[in-house]
Amino acid sequence: MSEASRDIIGLYDDYVMPTYARQPVAFVRGEGCYLYDAEGNACLDFITGLSVNILGHCHPAVVAAVQRQVAELGHVSNLYHTRPGGELARLISRNSLGGKVFFSNSGAEANECAIKLARKFGRDSGDAAGAYGRHRIVVLENGFHGRTMATLTATAQPAKQEPFRPLLPGFTYVPFNDTAALEAAMGDDVCAVMLEPVQGEGGVYPLTQEFVDAARRLTREKGALLIFDEVQTGMGRTGTLFAYEHYGVEPDVMTLAKGLGGGMPIGATVAAPEYSQVLSAGLHGSTFGGGPVACAAGVAVFGELLAPGFLESVRKKGNYMQSQLMELAADGLVVEVRGRGLMWAVELTAAAAPDGAGAAAAAEANGTAPAAAVVSAALEQGIILNNTSPTTLRFLPPLTVEMDMIDRVMDFLHGALAGPSA
Ligand SMILES: Cc1ncc(COP(=O)(O)O)c(C=O)c1O
Incomplete structure (x- = not known):
């Protein structure tokens, strides 16, 4: 050495x-x-x-976009608008769920936003049991959603969670690909099911078609959101722009990070149009989220992925x-x-x-x-x-x-x- x-x-x-x-x-x-x-x-x-x-x-496309942007306008607070953020949001929306995007800086933050959106959606739907109404989030064993306290709670891997207990309340774990267990977990207090279409950190375990179909059907029947964590599977990794395309099943909310910036730190949470207003002004934020340099990198990445x-x-x-x-x-x-x-x-x-x-x-x-x-x-x-x-x-x-x-x-x-x- x-x-x-x-x-x-x-x-x-x-x-x-x-x-x-x-x-x-x-x-x-x-x-x-x-x-x-x-x-x-x-x-x-x-x-x-x-x-x-x-x-x-x-x-070269990412380097050029970043160099150009950082020399022109490196950071502006989210009290204002910049072109790269708007353009990247449009690219994500038009190529996925058609609704609106929240930008953050990492996968955990993208999922944190999805969790808050689901909780607020549950609170707004106002028809469920218990002090907090519809608030429970169902996740899969062996999943990985991040290291913040909420996303760690969603990460049903005991070894990662144990040193940090107590975890957040309101999460239920069901075995991977177990449709009957998912059905049994879908009480009236469930506001969302959150899953990775292919578990990445857990060891690359794809969900079965049957399980994804069941998750879509059950969340619809119960009035809960279906959230896909595509932090690792998104941006072409599985051969389609997003892994949900393989299943022919669209989630209500999807999270992205990792490849989105082609090396620049960025996270994004995109919601279908009917859920795009759930998080209104003042309910969520991030100082660096959606900054023009990271978003310019994201626009460049999309340019390459969408090339014929x-x-x-x-x-x-x-x-x-x-x-x-x-x-x-x-x-x-x-x-x-x-x-x-x-x-x-x-x-x-x-x-x-x-x-x-x-x-x-x-x-x-x-x-x-x-x-x-x-x-x-x-x-x-x-x-x-x-x-x-x-x-x-x-x-x-x-x-x-x-x-x-x-x-x-x-x-x-x-x-x-x-x-x-x-
Ligand atoms: C599916 C998935 N979700 C969330 C995360 C967390 O992302 P980050 O490390 O950017 O917070 C990861 C990271 O490996 C991941 O694979």
Whole structure:
């Protein structure tokens, strides 16, 4: 490791809270599908900042939009209007639910807004039981919606929640893809069902068509909102602009972040027209939300995603990646392949549990973490991968990835999983 790397890592050791298990690498530059460390080594990025750099690093359209905007007008408070915010809201609305948008700075904040919108909607509907009327929000076990207290409460993963109890009241957890449990949870006090169409941090678990259909039907019957958290699945990641398109089911509210800014921090909550006035003046806000620089980046990202053939190429590359991952399964090197578009996971050992917890617990009990070993081995060979559990490898390549890059990662996986280190 060079002096430059040691220096950067030392600063983190001394001054940054230890909330992440960081790899011993310092990146200083990014270009396309590659990151470069302080020694100048190129690393093929198959995580993309956890689905943020969807156009790769420093995409020229994003860089130009940001440079232009920051030199012209960097920040204006939300007491006023700016063109990039209006234009990005129009792009999101016209390409999704047709209603209005609230801008924030992250996925958790986008979901926080959706939760507040649902609570206010429930309060306004005024026909339900209890002191707070229709206020309960139903979420799925193994989901991930963020780290603020409300979104952590919505994140039904006990290990993440436990140190911070007591959580917020008014959330109910149902098992993933369990239609009967969802139906049973839909009391008169439910104001919303919130879910990820494909659970991302939980290990890339897609919802079944039957479950999504049931969620849509039950929320309609009960007068509750259906909220899709597309923070990770949105912006082309699954091969369509938004993952709900695969199911032919439109939610009432959708949240976005990650890829929306192509590397700039931004979150967005979009509501269908009939719910676009629920949050009126003074009920919600964010100092930085909807700032012109982040929104200009978002407009540039949309420009690329909507270019003719772009999403089709994502689907084509996604199908290729799936076929390659299935070969790993056919060779007995992985036990399950899950995902869609360019969002994939493989299960390395043990029978995959529906909630991802069984295999992880089994590996932990055995004192093994094969996925972490593969991630470290990949990094040594200049490939950036991620594991969501001790047994689950996740792949989130840039949507601009090329076939030969997929081949390189597959070659690595064949070697690493067949070899003794895995
Ligand atoms: C589906 C989903 N929702 C919400 C979040 C939280 O986003 P952020 O870290 O930007 O707050 C994430 C982050 O991984 C996510 O994957």
